Amino acid sequence: MMERYNVSLKVNGELVALNVRAGETLLESLRERLELTGAKEGCGLGACGSCTVLLNGLPTRSCIVMTAELDGAEVQSIEGLADGTDLDPLQERFMEKGAVQCGFCTSGMIMTAKGLLNRNPKADKGDIIRTMSSNLCRCTGYKKIVEAVEAVSSMSEPENK
Amino acid sequence: MENEYTILGERMKRTDSLAKVTGAATFTADIKLPRMLSAKVLRSPHAHARILNIDTGRAEKLPGVKAVVTAADAHGVKWGVFKYTQDHPMLAMDKVRYIGEDVAGVAAVDEETALRALDLITVEYEPLPAVFNPDDAMAEGAPLIHEEYANNINIHVHIDVGDVDAAFNQAHLVREDTFEAAGEAYSTLEPYAVVASYANGFLDLWMPNAGPHVRAKALSNMLKMPLNKVRVRHINVGGHFGARSEVSPGDLVAALLSIKTGRPVKLALTREENAACTRQIHDIKATIKTGVKKDGTITAKDFRVTYDGGAYSSTGPIATSIPYYVYEEAYRFPNVRYNGYRVITNKGIRGMYGAHGRAFLCGNEVQLDMIAQELGMDPMEIRLKNGLKVGEETATKSVIISGGLEAPIRQAAEKARWAKKRIGLPEGEGIGMGCVAIMCGFPMGFRSGSTCYVKINDDGQATIVSGIVDTGMGNESMAVQIASEVLGIPPEDINLVNADTEVTNLDPGAYSQAASFVGGNAVKRACEEAKRQILTLAAAKMDHAMEDLTIKDRTIVSRTDPSKRMPLRWVVREAFFKGEPIAATGAYMPKISFDREWIKNPQGQMAGTYSFGCSIAEVTVDRETGKICIPRFTAAHDCGNPINTMAVEGQIEGSIQQAGVAVLTEENRWSDGWLLNPDLLEYKVPLACDMPEIDTVIVRSNDPEGPFGAKEGGLTTRMNAYSAVACAAHSALGVPLKQLPLTPDRVLKALDKAKGGDA
Numbered sequence: 049m050m051e052r053y054n055v056s057l058k059v060n061g062e063l064v065a066l067n068v069r070a071g072e073t074l075l076e077s078l079r080e081r082l083e084l085t086g087a088k089e090g091c092g093l094g095a096c097g098s099c100t101v102l103l104n105g106l107p108t109r110s111c112i113v114m115t116a117e118l119d120g121a122e123v124q125s126i127e128g129l130a131d132g133t134d135l136d137p138l139q140e141r142f143m144e145k146g147a148v149q150c151g152f153c154t155s156g157m158i159m160t161a162k163g164l165l166n167r168n169p170k171a172d173k174g175d176i177i178r179t180m181s182s183n184l185c186r187c188t189g190y191k192k193i194v195e196a197v198e199a200v201s202s203m204s205e206p207e208n209k
Numbered sequence: 210m211e212n213e214y215t216i217l218g219e220r221m222k223r224t225d226s227l228a229k230v231t232g233a234a235t236f237t238a239d240i241k242l243p244r245m246l247s248a249k250v251l252r253s254p255h256a257h258a259r260i261l262n263i264d265t266g267r268a269e270k271l272p273g274v275k276a277v278v279t280a281a282d283a284h285g286v287k288w289g290v291f292k293y294t295q296d297h298p299m300l301a302m303d304k305v306r307y308i309g310e311d312v313a314g315v316a317a318v319d320e321e322t323a324l325r326a327l328d329l330i331t332v333e334y335e336p337l338p339a340v341f342n343p344d345d346a347m348a349e350g351a352p353l354i355h356e357e358y359a360n361n362i363n364i365h366v367h368i369d370v371g372d373v374d375a376a377f378n379q380a381h382l383v384r385e386d387t388f389e390a391a392g393e394a395y396s397t398l399e400p401y402a403v404v405a406s407y408a409n410g411f412l413d414l415w416m417p418n419a420g421p422h423v424r425a426k427a428l429s430n431m432l433k434m435p436l437n438k439v440r441v442r443h444i445n446v447g448g449h450f451g452a453r454s455e456v457s458p459g460d461l462v463a464a465l466l467s468i469k470t471g472r473p474v475k476l477a478l479t480r481e482e483n484a485a486c487t488r489q490i491h492d493i494k495a496t497i498k499t500g501v502k503k504d505g506t507i508t509a510k511d512f513r514v515t516y517d518g519g520a521y522s523s524t525g526p527i528a529t530s531i532p533y534y535v536y537e538e539a540y541r542f543p544n545v546r547y548n549g550y551r552v553i554t555n556k557g558i559r560g561m562y563g564a565h566g567r568a569f570l571c572g573n574e575v576q577l578d579m580i581a582q583e584l585g586m587d588p589m590e591i592r593l594k595n596g597l598k599v600g601e602e603t604a605t606k607s608v609i610i611s612g613g614l615e616a617p618i619r620q621a622a623e624k625a626r627w628a629k630k631r632i633g634l635p636e637g638e639g640i641g642m643g644c645v646a647i648m649c650g651f652p653m654g655f656r657s658g659s660t661c662y663v664k665i666n667d668d669g670q671a672t673i674v675s676g677i678v679d680t681g682m683g684n685e686s687m688a689v690q691i692a693s694e695v696l697g698i699p700p701e702d703i704n705l706v707n708a709d710t711e712v713t714n715l716d717p718g719a720y721s722q723a724a725s726f727v728g729g730n731a732v733k734r735a736c737e738e739a740k741r742q743i744l745t746l747a748a749a750k751m752d753h754a755m756e757d758l759t760i761k762d763r764t765i766v767s768r769t770d771p772s773k774r775m776p777l778r779w780v781v782r783e784a785f786f787k788g789e790p791i792a793a794t795g796a797y798m799p800k801i802s803f804d805r806e807w808i809k810n811p812q813g814q815m816a817g818t819y820s821f822g823c824s825i826a827e828v829t830v831d832r833e834t835g836k837i838c839i840p841r842f843t844a845a846h847d848c849g850n851p852i853n854t855m856a857v858e859g860q861i862e863g864s865i866q867q868a869g870v871a872v873l874t875e876e877n878r879w880s881d882g883w884l885l886n887p888d889l890l891e892y893k894v895p896l897a898c899d900m901p902e903i904d905t906v907i908v909r910s911n912d913p914e915g916p917f918g919a920k921e922g923g924l925t926t927r928m929n930a931y932s933a934v935a936c937a938a939h940s941a942l943g944v945p946l947k948q949l950p951l952t953p954d955r956v957l958k959a960l961d962k963a964k965g966g967d968a
């Protein structure tokens with residue numbers, strides 16, 4: 049039998065206690081144990097960013113992080129971004145700017161942008177393009193994704209926030 | 210022109226986007242059903258081998274394993290889109306024909322157990338000689354991969370119009386060039402997954418698909434089950450681009466496992482399996498011969514194109530034809546001969562692609578520039594001279610009813626300041642133009658049309674039921690936007706039920722750019738009929754002429770006397786009282802030639818209408834490193850009339866990425882039947898930082914048949930963006946680049962070759 053570990057985590061503000069296999073990724077724990085399927089597995093290899101969540105505030109590819117190592121950590125996934133039906137401005141702008149097509153990359157994109165704006169609320173277009181280049185989208189050509197993040201960054205249109 | 214519509218053409222928030230930004234949207238791999246099992250597939254390690262024996266006994270005995278299936282559990286029915294292409298058993302029977310081919314499937318209580326069971330299956334193979342490219346496959350004495358395809362030629366499309374040889378004899382200038390392109394990977398961000406659930410004689414299925422009805426039909430054939438017992442359900446699809454057109458081996462495996470166990474089964478492919486074992490894109494080699502008059506008029510074209518088809522037919526006849534058609538739909542060819550050969554090789558299976566045919570299309574456009582140069586013409590002028598206009602026929606007799614190539618060329622050129630930039634670009638910079646036109650819908654027999662049902666509920670809200678399929682492009686939202694415009698109620702009052710074979714009717718699906726033109730028309734017609742029923746009743750109730758009434762903001766209003774009004778829901782309730790609830794059906798069948806057949810009769814009206822487009826790329830090329838950059842890109846697309854302007858822009862922008870920027874990086878690399886770059890690290894999908902500054906130009910031609918004048922929304926860019934880049938690189942270097950993608954090593958090789966004097 050494979051070794052198992054007890055881990056407690058804060059996921060979207062709630063404390064959860066998990067008993068996980070040694071090789072279990074955070075993505076598996078979220079999707080399979082906690083039934084939070086907003087983070088997607090596009091590659092399982094750290095290449096695409098569709099599994100991105102915030103781990104202690106930093107955008108992290110949950111497919112290459114082992115849950116067993118995360119005792120005491122704080123995780124925020126796309127499901128924890130809105131406050132009830134009150135959406136995060138990033139979610140609003142993604143819809144409004146047409147940054148969502150098939151939607152498979154969307155939660156990873158939004159969480160990556162969230163991490164950027166947490167660190168740098170005044171991110172400019174260059175910062176945004178650089179950061180968002182960590183994630184793949186096959187549908188949009190990225191233009192509207194960059195525009196959506198720009199619209200939330202306080203560098204632009206503060207009245208929109 | 211003022212927008213005479215309420216919501217049509219607006220930058221409407223897509224109806225599916227809320228679920229997608231909150232993480233609530235369900236994709237196939239997200240599905241969890243009670244007692245669900247995990248499935249894994251045992252795959253062929255050989256490119257070509259006879260199967261002598263399969264022993265599943267040890268795997269079946271492993272605790273946790275619930276079922277193992279092989280071809281012996283299937284019914285021996287092979288899949289093919291056409292009667293004459295049924296060659297793919299989906300679970301290998303007597304032979305395997307590519308590395309990664311599905312040989313056996315296991316369902317177990319969890320993925321680890323299923324994986325361990327795969328190791329316990331023993332397959333005895335007798336390896337056979339294999340071939341890995343069309344030239345070798347067609348050579349005398351090459352091993353035959355399928356008995357029925359002599360010389361491994363799977364499909365030969367032959368088109369011959371006019372007198373090509375005579376026209377070449379009389380031409381002022383004749384050029385012949387050969388272009389080659391490596392095949393691409395679809396790289397849909399969602400890897401393939403399927404959930405099958407068999408209970409009470411019904412098989413329910415969820416998988417990323419572009420047409421649930423065709424999928425259900427294929428599976429009902431392969432499983433020998435009545436069509437009404439196979440139900441393909443609605444699900445979000447994480448990208449398609451051609452990848453999800455056809456039934457997939459995983460569908461059969463999951464279905465058989467679920468039938469055998471009586472439990473739901475999920476099969477989720479890894480990224481690598483998705484690349485190596487689902488369909489990918491053809492490698493293409495195109496020899497193009499063109500004859501012109503002194504003034505640049507094209508008088509003759511002769512094409513010989515070979516497509517590396519991989520191990521099975523797939524959409525063979527279509528894939529072998531489309532690159533040619535989208536070119537003849539753009540330009541006038543009085544004399545033309547096309548010989549397209551799709552050749553079977555021992556490589557992974559290949560299908561249609563949104564950006565299919567880049568060797569052929571780039572090749573034609575680059576060669577056109579070379580001809581223009583020899584004639585001292587502007588590349589734009591030679592395109593304008595040969596571009597089709599409204600009222601003209603294509604070489605194979607399809608009439609153009611709207612648009613034409615001129616408007617997109619002129620509007621793109623103006624936006625990009627073509628005339629100014631073309632002359633006087635500094636060394637190392639180039640600008641190029643690519644054009645194409647696209648059929649809105651392929652001939653698909655009785656499946657070419659679409660149907661929509663609408664009912665108006667007692668609260669005045671509407672439910673529309675349409676076969677329309679959305680694989681990411683926004684077709685669902687498009688249907689709602691059309692219904693909202695016609696019914697005079699806001700989009701949030703409309704529920705769409707779609708793409709579920711139990712409740713929706715036939716629809717061409719999301720393959721052939723038919724959704725807005727065909728599916729949208731059906732939605733419009735159904736809603737118009739419902740509106741007619743509403744207004745008839747309202748006219749009587751309000752004692753007012755029906756012609757003067759319309760619906761706006763959930764209210765019946767007089768067009769001339771705004772004081773005359775009545776809430777829509779009153780009328781709807783009245784209809785219920787009368788026992789005649791508001792319910793309507795609308796259908797649309799495009800005006801196409803049903804005699805047309807891809808191989809036997811390649812002529813007649815191909816599609817109801819055509820969209821036209823022109824892309825202009827600006828590039829810089831570093832002669833030292835061979836690296837090409839694309840700082841600016843302009844794309845003009847004639848979508849007739851945009852239903853959602855923002856969605857059309859999004860399609861164009863995505864196309865610039867998937868064709869225009871991809872032509873610098875994207876290729877599947879092979880070694881003896883092994884795909885070398887099946888993951889997203891080694892296969893280079895362009896990133897945000899690789900994208901140019903983009904200008905999109907939406908050209909309006911108000912199609913007489915399209916719903917509110919609409920045609921398809923953005924595919925021309927997907928089939929001409931690479932041409933614009935290749936032409937721009939040619940203009941920057943003065944050397945044609947005939948090998949795609951335009952990676953630095955290929956650019957340097959072309960430069961070296963030019964120095965050697967034999968470009």
Ligand code: FES
Nearest residue numbers: 090092094097111
């Ligand atoms: S799934 Fe984690 S990076 Fe792709």
Ligand code: FES
Nearest residue numbers: 150153185186187
């Ligand atoms: S919207 Fe489809 S991958 Fe980004």
